[in-house]
Amino acid sequence: MSLRFIFAFFLGGLYLASLTACSESAPPKVAGADARVAALVEQMSLELKVAQMLQGEIKHVSPSDVREYGLGSVLNGGGSFPRGEKLASLDAWTELADAYYHASVDTSAGNAGIPIIWGTDAVHGHNNVIGATLFPHNIGLGAANDPELVGRIAAATAQEVKATGIDWIFAPTIAVAKDPRWGRTYESFSSDTKRVAQFAAPIVAQMQEQGLVATAKHFIGDGGTFRGVDQGDTRLPLEELLSVHGAGYFEAIDAGVMSVMASFNSWNGDKIHGNKELLTDVLKDRMGFEGFVVTDWNGIGQVAGCTNDNCAQAINAGVDMVMAPEDWKSLHANIVAQVRSGEISEARIDDAVTRILKVKEAIGLLDRASPSETAALYKASVGSEEHRALAREAVRKSIVMLKNKSGLVPLDPRETYLVTGPGADDIGMQAGGWTISWQGTGNSNSDFPGATSLLDGFERQVEAAGGAVLTTQDYKEGTNPDAVIYVFGETPYAEGVGDVETLAWQQRSRQDLRNIQAYKQAGHQVIAIFLSGRPLWVNAEINASDAFLAAWLPGSEGEGVADVLLRDREGQVQYPFVGRLPMPWPRFDLNKDNHDQAVVEEAFPIGYGLTAAEDADINDLPEAAVGVLTTEDEVLFEGSIREPWMIYLGDQLDPALAAGPSSARSASGNLVLTLIDKNVQEDARRLVWGADGVSTTVYFGRGQAWDATGLSDVGGAILFTARRHGDVSNDLQLVTQCGPSCGASVGLYSALARVPDGDWVQFALPMDCLQKLGLRMSSVTSPFGLRSAGAMTLDVAQVAVMEKVPGQAAIIECERVID
Ligand code: BGC
Ligand code: BGC
Numbered sequence: 001m002s003l004r005f006i007f008a009f010f011l012g013g014l015y016l017a018s019l020t021a022c023s024e025s026a027p028p029k030v031a032g033a034d035a036r037v038a039a040l041v042e043q044m045s046l047e048l049k050v051a052q053m054l055q056g057e058i059k060h061v062s063p064s065d066v067r068e069y070g071l072g073s074v075l076n077g078g079g080s081f082p083r084g085e086k087l088a089s090l091d092a093w094t095e096l097a098d099a100y101y102h103a104s105v106d107t108s109a110g111n112a113g114i115p116i117i118w119g120t121d122a123v124h125g126h127n128n129v130i131g132a133t134l135f136p137h138n139i140g141l142g143a144a145n146d147p148e149l150v151g152r153i154a155a156a157t158a159q160e161v162k163a164t165g166i167d168w169i170f171a172p173t174i175a176v177a178k179d180p181r182w183g184r185t186y187e188s189f190s191s192d193t194k195r196v197a198q199f200a201a202p203i204v205a206q207m208q209e210q211g212l213v214a215t216a217k218h219f220i221g222d223g224g225t226f227r228g229v230d231q232g233d234t235r236l237p238l239e240e241l242l243s244v245h246g247a248g249y250f251e252a253i254d255a256g257v258m259s260v261m262a263s264f265n266s267w268n269g270d271k272i273h274g275n276k277e278l279l280t281d282v283l284k285d286r287m288g289f290e291g292f293v294v295t296d297w298n299g300i301g302q303v304a305g306c307t308n309d310n311c312a313q314a315i316n317a318g319v320d321m322v323m324a325p326e327d328w329k330s331l332h333a334n335i336v337a338q339v340r341s342g343e344i345s346e347a348r349i350d351d352a353v354t355r356i357l358k359v360k361e362a363i364g365l366l367d368r369a370s371p372s373e374t375a376a377l378y379k380a381s382v383g384s385e386e387h388r389a390l391a392r393e394a395v396r397k398s399i400v401m402l403k404n405k406s407g408l409v410p411l412d413p414r415e416t417y418l419v420t421g422p423g424a425d426d427i428g429m430q431a432g433g434w435t436i437s438w439q440g441t442g443n444s445n446s447d448f449p450g451a452t453s454l455l456d457g458f459e460r461q462v463e464a465a466g467g468a469v470l471t472t473q474d475y476k477e478g479t480n481p482d483a484v485i486y487v488f489g490e491t492p493y494a495e496g497v498g499d500v501e502t503l504a505w506q507q508r509s510r511q512d513l514r515n516i517q518a519y520k521q522a523g524h525q526v527i528a529i530f531l532s533g534r535p536l537w538v539n540a541e542i543n544a545s546d547a548f549l550a551a552w553l554p555g556s557e558g559e560g561v562a563d564v565l566l567r568d569r570e571g572q573v574q575y576p577f578v579g580r581l582p583m584p585w586p587r588f589d590l591n592k593d594n595h596d597q598a599v600v601e602e603a604f605p606i607g608y609g610l611t612a613a614e615d616a617d618i619n620d621l622p623e624a625a626v627g628v629l630t631t632e633d634e635v636l637f638e639g640s641i642r643e644p645w646m647i648y649l650g651d652q653l654d655p656a657l658a659a660g661p662s663s664a665r666s667a668s669g670n671l672v673l674t675l676i677d678k679n680v681q682e683d684a685r686r687l688v689w690g691a692d693g694v695s696t697t698v699y700f701g702r703g704q705a706w707d708a709t710g711l712s713d714v715g716g717a718i719l720f721t722a723r724r725h726g727d728v729s730n731d732l733q734l735v736t737q738c739g740p741s742c743g744a745s746v747g748l749y750s751a752l753a754r755v756p757d758g759d760w761v762q763f764a765l766p767m768d769c770l771q772k773l774g775l776r777m778s779s780v781t782s783p784f785g786l787r788s789a790g791a792m793t794l795d796v797a798q799v800a801v802m803e804k805v806p807g808q809a810a811i812i813e814c815e816r817v818i819d
Helices: 003-022 035-043 046-052 063-069 090-105 138-144 147-162 193-209 238-245 247-254 276-286 312-317 328-340 346-362 371-376 385-398 427-431 454-465 511-521 539-544 559-565 655-659 709-713 749-754 767-772
Strands: 054-057 073-076 117-120 215-219 259-262 292-294 400-404 416-420 468-470 483-489 526-531 547-550 602-604 634-638 646-649 663-665 671-676 684-689 696-701 717-725 733-737 743-747 761-766 784-788 792-802
Touching: 035 346, 046 054, 046 328, 046 346, 054 328, 063 090, 063 328, 090 371, 138 147, 138 193, 138 385, 147 193, 147 385, 193 238, 193 247, 215 247, 215 276, 238 247, 238 276, 276 292, 276 312, 292 346, 312 328, 312 346, 328 346, 385 559, 416 454, 454 468, 454 483, 454 559, 483 511, 511 526, 511 539, 526 539, 526 559, 646 671, 671 696, 696 733, 709 767, 717 749, 717 767, 743 767, 761 767, 784 792
Parallel strands: 054 073, 073 117, 215 259, 259 292, 416 468, 416 483, 483 526, 526 547
Antiparallel strands: 400 547, 634 792, 646 696, 663 671, 671 684, 684 792, 696 784, 717 761, 717 792, 733 743, 733 784
16 A cells, blocks of 8 residues: 555545435435425525536536526536546546536626536446556356455445546436346346345445435336346336335435436336336335435436427426436426426425435535545545455456356466467457446457556466466467466447347357367367356356356456456465355246347256355357357347447548547548437447548548358348438449458449438349459458538438348439549
């Protein structure tokens, strides 16, 4: 521990002690009637009250907006940083917090002088901040099954959040994930209600004891949607909805949780954001929730008849604060008008504002100093040794060993190991979604100062014990390690982007299975480590390896894996395996009899997990898929850009684009790409070509050429969904490439000019057209790009190469472009 740290920690302790001394009991709770808050509400104009109820996103809220409107709250979304800088320093965070704060208490423009509250998604540590400690995602903590440990993690996370001047955390997620096809399964602790519920109170208590607001989310039934579809429909009678998905909320409310986030999903066909029965009658009246209800990101816009900036129904249903990242100004005007017209009662507004102000009062926000002053006391906690040690402890407690032939694991560190596989040295992959960027993509190891990859952890321990670690580069034919540690698994995703239709792992490429088998054939023992946000169907990979460990998404402290996998230098077990499955591990890729239902047949039940040196040779799990066999279809862009594809702008890969800034400009300056929403967040791109006449291309490419012969042979097509705004440039073309001077292009003017302005249309270009025009199918480097020299605006959503052309797609005529 550095001196500086000790000193800051000491000050932090003093500060905390003084906080606790003047408040009666910790953690703070929202009080009943409150004269101070009542007096504030009384003197506020309708405009100021409505502004208290709004939360904009930092990209769309300036300090002067705050001064002018008296805005109640801001958030930074996943992958949104002060000044848009991914590498923003702690000072940059607190500077922005200060700027908002000072604007909120500056009454010169007529606001009520109420300090603003800033919320963030610190869901596995303060995951938007460079250098923060990243803890295992909730699914791993569910495997560790230790509420006390999880409480310590919540406290540590809260301290790191305090270091940035932020007051409010959008966690814990207390979803009960029932179907691992759901992309947010890793945000859930378990598929078991009780297991989930036991974490709610310790997290809420620890966060709020640090003087922050915690959020129980997403109310209610987010983990119970039909087929595990994100933002889908949860079909249950009320009492079952409450008993299965509500238990954690009772615990959180008991612990005094100050905010609850409404869920995107529907309940029996009806969006929860507009549901009074759930938000008011059940949550506030029956369950006794006294804090405030915040919406999810543009959640009101999904209510039937509503838009992102207009939804009286949501306010009437019981929403107190609206997360309206971009459109908060027009939403403000609409709510004010709806109160004036009587569509929303002023009493409802007063109730909402009272709830918000009571929370602000309860955490001491009404009497706070500049955010940076308090933050300074916590700075040294960000990525501190203590927090990293805690994260590492959580990692080793979360690992679940599924198979261990002849008690192979734990291994002797004095031997020689090959540590390889796509996840061996990739901190972004081991951290998963909600890591620096929203999707967790676009990061490299250098974005994680102070963190340790799995490989780093093995190297440190094996080398210290006198053994040796070989990496992929060291391995040639004839190399003879004592065993191979093969790390593989899911690449990062968040929310609906992570939804899958089948649990089958790599049903098409089988790359990892082939790698494991190759090492086996070369005579090595293979220990497979699987990084994933959920249980997946990996029977063949389990059968093929000698030992198999589910490591979930461990976060920044990869050495926790070596802690359990390796013995100490005396040959003793260092740490026992205490991780146990928090969800059943599937026996089949889908439910054998009914694909609409969550997996019920189990290869390993909930609670399963081997202890160190326990001998379990499992090699007869069924390998034949029962679900629909996936096709050859190659998806490039659906919700997000799909690995291994990347988007290139103006002939240059812009890696920053993947990391999440909301727009980028080509080197030529002529083309600007912006992330926009079609059905869900950031699932479309807007392309604006300027008028300077420089021909500029945007295209999808990948490191290695791709063999599209299979798709072309079966009569496949390139599909994309697009919408034009105004005129189409007459030189617009779809370009494909098969190397530096190999490719084919087709004119798009007639196809696009024909469709109505502003309508989304799906287009298809048959592969045989491109083949005729010269695209070499065996080595496609880019199957889709758009090029124009003329000015125009085009929005693009899904892009894929598919076996079958959907009936509704508009077929593009095969016209060669004459240059
Ligand atoms: C995420 C945000 C993210 C945004 C992108 C939301 O769903 O929660 O944090 O930045 O989508 O549009
Ligand atoms: C997510 C929430 C998150 C919010 C703010 C939403 O898309 O569903 O979990 O708190 O965005 O980033």
